[in-house]
Amino acid sequence: MALSKYPTEQFPSSHFLICGGSILFASTRAPLRVCLLHHNVCDEWLLPKGRKDRSEDVTATAVRETFEETGYPCQLLPLDLITRAPEAGAQTKDAAVPVQGSEEPFMLTLRRTENGGVVKFIWWFVTVRREGEDKVEGTQTAVESFESSFFEVDEALRVATFQADRDVIARAVELVRATYPEARESSEGGGRNEDFAQPSPSP
Numbered sequence: 001m002a003l004s005k006y007p008t009e010q011f012p013s014s015h016f017l018i019c020g021g022s023i024l025f026a027s028t029r030a031p032l033r034v035c036l037l038h039h040n041v042c043d044e045w046l047l048p049k050g051r052k053d054r055s056e057d058v059t060a061t062a063v064r065e066t067f068e069e070t071g072y073p074c075q076l077l078p079l080d081l082i083t084r085a086p087e088a089g090a091q092t093k094d095a096a097v098p099v100q101g102s103e104e105p106f107m108l109t110l111r112r113t114e115n116g117g118v119v120k121f122i123w124w125f126v127t128v129r130r131e132g133e134d135k136v137e138g139t140q141t142a143v144e145s146f147e148s149s150f151f152e153v154d155e156a157l158r159v160a161t162f163q164a165d166r167d168v169i170a171r172a173v174e175l176v177r178a179t180y181p182e183a184r185e186s187s188e189g190g191g192r193n194e195d196f197a198q199p200s201p202s203p
Helices: 058-070 153-159 163-179
Strands: 016-025 033-039 044-046 049-051 074-076 079-083 097-102 107-112 119-129 146-152
Touching (some): 016 074, 033 058, 033 153, 033 163, 058 119, 058 146, 079 163, 107 163, 119 163, 146 153, 153 163
Parallel strands (some): 016 119
Antiparallel strands (some): 016 049, 033 044, 033 146, 107 119
C-alpha cells in the first residue's frame, strides 16, 4: 500500500475547528486605523475571530464574528492579492496568480490547542467599518468580555499582545495600501502594486 508522496496529516471532525477572523479598518483612507479587542479578563489585545457555525460560509463567519465582538457594522474589503484559488470552472494546474479585488482569505493560521490534539484553522480576511453606521452595543455573547478600540497602524503593532496577530496585521496593512491608493501615506508616493508582491520572508 503506497504512502502519500507529500507530508500528510488528517483530522476527524471531532478534532478540528474552522474559524474566521478579520482585520477591521476604520476606513481605507490614510492614516489607516485598525481595531483591536481588549480581553477584560486576560488583559490581552486581540483580533476579532471565532468559530464557523454549521453550514455557514467562512467569509460570513469572519464578518459576523467581527461585528459581534467589536460592535462595529462592517463589510468584507476586496483586495489585490496573490491566491492559489482557481477561477470558477478553470481547468488549470495549481499556481499562485495575482487577482484584483479578491475576496479570498489573505492568511491562514493553524493553531494546535492543548485539549486532546484539537487543531484550529483560522482564515483571515480584511473588513472595513460601514460608513455612517454607529457602533452597536450588546452584540457580544454571554461568555465574551471585550472592549474594542481603533489604533493607528504603528500603535496597533505595538499594542497587539501576540506576535502572530502582529504578523497578520502587518500583512493586511500591506495589502490594503497596495490595493487602495487613498490608504497610502503621502510619503509613500505611487503604489507598490506590481505583481501584488509576496510578503517579505521572516528573518
